[in-house]
Amino acid sequence: MTGMRQPAPGTSRAARVSAAVWLVAVGLLAAVLSGCGAEAEADGRALFATNCAVCHGAAGEGTEQGPSLLDARYLPDQLSDAEMAAGIRNGVPEREFEFGPMPGFPRFEDDDLDAVVEVVRELQREAGLLEP
């Protein structure tokens, strides 16, 4: 009698386990899918916010620690993408300003450098300094 009233424990447990497995599988799939596409840009923004904004400002407008990246001397006709990437990787001596030198980012991969240079160009574009 008591045995009849109890739900079959094996079944409901199996159902719960398989539901949990599905949730994990769907979660993993969602994580993988959201990782695809537009990754370079997202990473560039995050890299810039973490590593550059402290000196150059969130929008590249400059701070007391570093110059504005919206300065005319950093537009593409004065500083190419390759030159900019080299400066970021190797650092920049105190040269144009009196903030002191800029530290290099030797651990940035080529993709990171490309992404962060692209962010600087986007900031210059958003400031109306480059053709859209």
Ligand code: HEC
């Ligand atoms: C500790 C402060 C500091 C940090 C952090 C920093 N910079 Fe700089 N950056 C400077 C200073 C100072 C200069 C100007 C040096 C000079 O010419 O006198 C500079 C110059 C530059 C230039 C001009 C390069 C050139 O060749 O003249 C670019 C582009 C630049 N920074 C981008 C970045 C990016 C992108 C990051 C993050 C990956 C970054 N900076 C992180 C301080 C900083």
